[in-house]
Amino acid sequence: MKKAFHLLFVIMLCGILVLTGCGKGDSNKSANPGDTSGNKTEAGNKEGASALSPYKITMVYPAGAAKDLQLVQDEMSKYLTEKINATIELKPIEWASWDDKTNLMKVSNEPFDLMFTASWFSYAKDVAKGQYMELDDLMAEYGKDIPGVLGDDFIKGARISGKLYALPTKKEFGQGFGFLLDKKLEDKYGFDINGVKSLEDMEVMFQTIKEKEPGVIPIVSRKFTNIWEAANYDGIVANLSIPRGSTEIKAIDTLEDPKFIDFYKRMHQWSQNGWFDKDILTSDSDQGMNMIKAGKAFAVAQSLKPGKDKEMSINAGVELVQVETAEPFTTTGDAQGAMLGISRTSKDPARAMMFLNMLYTDPVLLNMLDWGIEGKHYVKVSDNVIDYPEGVNADTEGYPNPGGWMFGNQFNSYLWVNEDPGKWEEFQKFNDRSERSIALGFSFDQEPVKSEMASIENVKKEFEDTLRSGAVEPEQLIEKWKAKRKSAGFDRVKAEVDKQLAEWAATQK
Numbered sequence: 001m002k003k004a005f006h007l008l009f010v011i012m013l014c015g016i017l018v019l020t021g022c023g024k025g026d027s028n029k030s031a032n033p034g035d036t037s038g039n040k041t042e043a044g045n046k047e048g049a050s051a052l053s054p055y056k057i058t059m060v061y062p063a064g065a066a067k068d069l070q071l072v073q074d075e076m077s078k079y080l081t082e083k084i085n086a087t088i089e090l091k092p093i094e095w096a097s098w099d100d101k102t103n104l105m106k107v108s109n110e111p112f113d114l115m116f117t118a119s120w121f122s123y124a125k126d127v128a129k130g131q132y133m134e135l136d137d138l139m140a141e142y143g144k145d146i147p148g149v150l151g152d153d154f155i156k157g158a159r160i161s162g163k164l165y166a167l168p169t170k171k172e173f174g175q176g177f178g179f180l181l182d183k184k185l186e187d188k189y190g191f192d193i194n195g196v197k198s199l200e201d202m203e204v205m206f207q208t209i210k211e212k213e214p215g216v217i218p219i220v221s222r223k224f225t226n227i228w229e230a231a232n233y234d235g236i237v238a239n240l241s242i243p244r245g246s247t248e249i250k251a252i253d254t255l256e257d258p259k260f261i262d263f264y265k266r267m268h269q270w271s272q273n274g275w276f277d278k279d280i281l282t283s284d285s286d287q288g289m290n291m292i293k294a295g296k297a298f299a300v301a302q303s304l305k306p307g308k309d310k311e312m313s314i315n316a317g318v319e320l321v322q323v324e325t326a327e328p329f330t331t332t333g334d335a336q337g338a339m340l341g342i343s344r345t346s347k348d349p350a351r352a353m354m355f356l357n358m359l360y361t362d363p364v365l366l367n368m369l370d371w372g373i374e375g376k377h378y379v380k381v382s383d384n385v386i387d388y389p390e391g392v393n394a395d396t397e398g399y400p401n402p403g404g405w406m407f408g409n410q411f412n413s414y415l416w417v418n419e420d421p422g423k424w425e426e427f428q429k430f431n432d433r434s435e436r437s438i439a440l441g442f443s444f445d446q447e448p449v450k451s452e453m454a455s456i457e458n459v460k461k462e463f464e465d466t467l468r469s470g471a472v473e474p475e476q477l478i479e480k481w482k483a484k485r486k487s488a489g490f491d492r493v494k495a496e497v498d499k500q501l502a503e504w505a506a507t508q509k
Contacts, residue, residue, distance in 0.1 A: 049083055052084065054086070055087075056087045056088070057086050057088050057113045057114065057352055057355050058088075058114070059088065059340075060112055060114065061116040061407075066372075066398065066400055067399070068373075068399045069090060071376070071398075072368060076090075080355070080365070083362075083365075086355065090369075091112070106131055109345055111347055112345060113343060113347075113352040113355075114355070115132075115340070116338070116406050117166050117339050120333070123166060123341075127165045130344060131344060132165040132342060133346070136163070136164050138353040139353060141350070142350050142353035142357060143167075143356055144357070150167070150170055150360070154170065156335070156441040157331075157332050157336060157440050159441055159443075160443045166336075166342075167339055167340055167356055168335055168337070168339045169337075172427055173431040174329055174330035174334050174434030176326060176430070177227050177228055177230070177326035178326065179202065179299045179323050179325070180288075180309055180321070180323075181321050182292045182298050182299070182319075183319040183320055185298050189205075189208055189209075191205050196324075202323070205218075206218040206270070207273070209298045213298070217277045218276075218297075219270070219277070219298070219301065220288035220292075220299070220300050224301035225263075225467075227301055228263060228326075230333070231244070231326040231329050232244050232263075232326070233260075234438075234439050235254075236444050236497055238453070238493050239254045239255050239485075240252070240253060242439045243257070243259075244435065246437075246438055248438070249439055249501055250501065251498065253482075255482050255485075264470070264474035264478075265475075267470035268474060271470030271471055289315070289316040289318070293318040304322055304328075305427065305430060306426035306427050306429075307427075308322050311419070314416070327434075327435060328434035330436045330437060330440060332437070335440065335441075338405050338406050359409065360409040361409070361412075366407065366408050366413060367413060369402075369404075369407055371386065371399070372398070372399035375389065376398070377398060377399045380414075381417050384415060385415050385416070385417055386415070387417040410427075411427065439501070439504075441504075442501065444497060445500065448496050449493045449496045452489030452493050456485055456489065456490060456493060463478075463484075467481075
């Protein structure tokens with residue numbers, strides 16, 4: 001690393017570097033670090049850092065403002081000043097206020113450097129509006145370590161129309177599907193969870209709970225069906241999806257797929273059996289955890305990853321076990337599940353990329369962001385294992401984790417003393433075995449059919465919740481849904497999906 005620094009610093013002193021930013025509408029915008037420096041450096045070289053003009057990096061992400069945020073920010077700034085002559089402004093925004101506040105920042109052209117984004121958090125729409133800069137050139141110059149950390153599939157999945165506008169967190173790369181169960185009840189009835197491989201295998205457990213635990217709901221959470229669909233289809237839009245295991249880059253209509261229809265027949269039967277909570281359309285994972293903790297529920301459906309049961313047991317304060325009923329599956333949405341993009345309003349995108357490079361390669365910086373200050377917010381039990389300092393607990397900590405899954409290389413994040421010490425090794429195995437969608441890397445541009453999509457979304461709202469609740473026989477409802485969807489312009493949307501998929505497929509050969 002140091003040798004690379006000195007080489008780059010020599011190049012820097014020769015004054016030959018000029019890097020151009022590629023944000024939409026900003027193709028001539030300079031990406032040079034600092035207002036006056038055209039110099040190039042790598043994070044960690046003090047001589048290179050001192051050659052850069054000072055710069056404050058602003059990072060915007062969804063989280064509550066921790067009591068000790070300023071302390072952590074100051075500590076990170078000291079470290080960053082040594083490495084890349086930068087300070088940091090951490091700008092958490094409450095989840096409930098995120099859309100309003102960040103939309104205002106964007107439309108008012110407020111200067112900031114980095115913002116959290118995701119496939120489920122307006123990534124594609126913001127890219128279409130030119131909110132984020134293209135990152136390939138910046139990464140090639142200032143984030144050279146990142147491709148080696150992420151690997152080809154993560155980066156491929158993060159692209160839109162072949163271009164990279166945000167960098168994904170290195171974390172779980174796919175979704176497993178299954179349930180978190182109350183371990184107390186699992187032990188009480190001696191359920192053999194090791195033999196569970198399918199939804200059918202779960203039914204004996206649910207019926208046992210229904211019969212023998214009258215005050216306990218067998219299954220909680222409206223997200224159950226969403227997660228099942230994500231584990232079985234690479235969804236595009238309007239129920240057009242590529243089925244898991246497909247060897248052809250071609251979308252089907254899930255409303256016509258026998259597997260989809262059979263699943264919702266099963267959901268209807270489960271509803272008839274009385275296995276769902278009465279608030280299935282509004283209940284969520286948090287409610288499920290609270291009900292399990294209170295002894296009022298047995299299972300909550302979850303997108304699973306290694307150690308999810310341990311993680312949720314810590315958060316919920318009740319011992320859980322996880323049961324996987326589907327092997328992990330990776331789609332573009334999973335690759336884009338948590339990312340950081342560089343704003344087109346950044347005054348120093350090169351410095352922002354240097355910071356990103358450090359989040360993937362520098363455990364000291366990453367763990368300050370994730371866990372705060374050693375000795376105050378955590379103590380080390382061993383090299384990579386931490387615990388609360390004496391007298392501090394989850395209720396009194398001054399810097400709760402803002403969401404380590406949002407930042408850099410999660411595999412460099414410290415583990416807590418009650419977590420599996422082999423957690424990150426298990427994550428790597430999970431990622432390696434996750435089945436990749438044949439359309440990994442494809443993102444649909446809705447702009448050509450945005451009016452039809454708006455109408456189809458309104459139709460979807462009319463039928464989707466009823467179907468997901470299991471309250472009705474699915475076939476008649478699906479036929480009505482399809483008829484209304486057709487009138488809303490479904491055929492035009494399908495033609496556009498087919499067209500874009502064919503164009504994308506041609507680039508993959």
